[in-house]
Amino acid sequence: MMFFEEVNESEEILKALKDDLLVTDRDGRIIYVSDITKALYGVEGQKIIGASVYELEKQGVFTPIVTPLVLKKKERVNVIQTTNKGRKLLITGVPVFDGKGEVHRVASYSHDITEMVNMKHFLSEMQDEMERVRNELEILRNQQMKNTGFVGSSYEMKKCLSVAKQVAEVDVNVLILGESGVGKTHLAKLIHRESERKDKPFIEVNCGAIPESLFESEFFGYEAGSFTSANKKGKLGLAELAEGGTLFLDEIGELSLPLQVKVLRFIQDKQFYRVGGTKPRSVDFRLIAATNQPLEQLVKEKKFREDLYFRLNVVPIRIPPLRERTTDILPLIDHFVNEFASKYKRSRILDDAVKQQLFKQPWPGNIRELINLIERLVVVSTSEIITIKDLPETYYLTYGQDFIHKEKTLPEIIEQVEKEVLQEAKNKYKTTVRMSKNLGISQPTVVRKLNKYKIN
């Protein structure tokens, strides 16, 4: 009675273990099998009692079998078996010896490791994918941050550069001001490259380009299922992507007043909540903002929050438009002619008349406009020397036409012409003595005028 109870109890324990137990004799005949086999092998446990494991292997029920290995080694053996159901089992075969030290039975128990194997595959695929993404990110980051050269020999640009390099070293908020295309993003990247954060991300957020209704979810990210058209798994925001690096808020003047409140709180606390989230998240970044709008004016008109303006405006850098730093025009032209000549593998030179004409342009689109024009000239011109005939019509209006076109007053026209003449004379004659001789004015007048127009 006592024995029966013990046998039943052992059976219960085996079932509870959820491991499949199979016992064969030394010829490989199954003499015991627990009753969970069907799920793994697709056959009823009790129906294979008496069957040979060699036969079952031939039929593909499971392979490889462990019995012959245990018989040969006379010790515990582990194998990974695949069943006809495609499951992966870790089989441990254990020899049971008779009184003469011969293997009398082979007991094997199996543990279903399919999920573990799948997880391992998944993990390894994920690791490969991560490696690919990491490499791609590295390439993209290098492309994005590629140092394309900083042209700026004018007094104004030298001043900007010197402030930029100084602030790069400290984690202070910087506000870059200037017309469209003057190089605000270019300067922000330079500050990032020169800072200790250079190996971390530079995340550019164009505040004017993101629709207001999407700004929060794009900027702060969102939690899973927080709104209907959202990605089911939730999404990381741009703010979070800047971790450790520089967050560049371009066109900050375009932010609506309600969003300004949120951005201000974020800049102050360096903490935020994802849309639909309840957990505050922290992010460490240096902030650079930029705008082509007169922010101070917007503050007066109550279109831009004063507290946000003060937060951003710790170190302001104003990049002057190209027409206020004409000494940069010719070096920029040379720089981009070389760049595009090498990009399109064609040798191109601008003749002096073209340079003179470009020097006189007002460049409302600033450096971006200049780049577009040079690229077009390099690509479209058919001969090595680019002449005035290659210029698009709008670029060869005569002086007078040009000024009247822009509704300038006579004193303004005279000042501008004087400045340009002095600039050209400075480029050509270098010294104030030679300039005074060739311009027919005294040397002190040359010096005074050079100071007036900040030509150095």
Ligand SMILES: Nc1ncnc2c1ncn2[C@@H]1O[C@H](COP(=O)(O)OP(=O)(O)OP(=O)(O)O)[C@@H](O)[C@H]1O
């Ligand atoms: N000092 C410079 N030297 C060489 N290239 C420059 C310089 N400044 C700007 N550029 C180039 O001019 C183009 C326009 O510059 P950028 O995009 O930085 O202007 P932006 O002021 O940010 O314009 P927007 O206000 O439209 O955003 C870019 O291709 C940039 O690489």
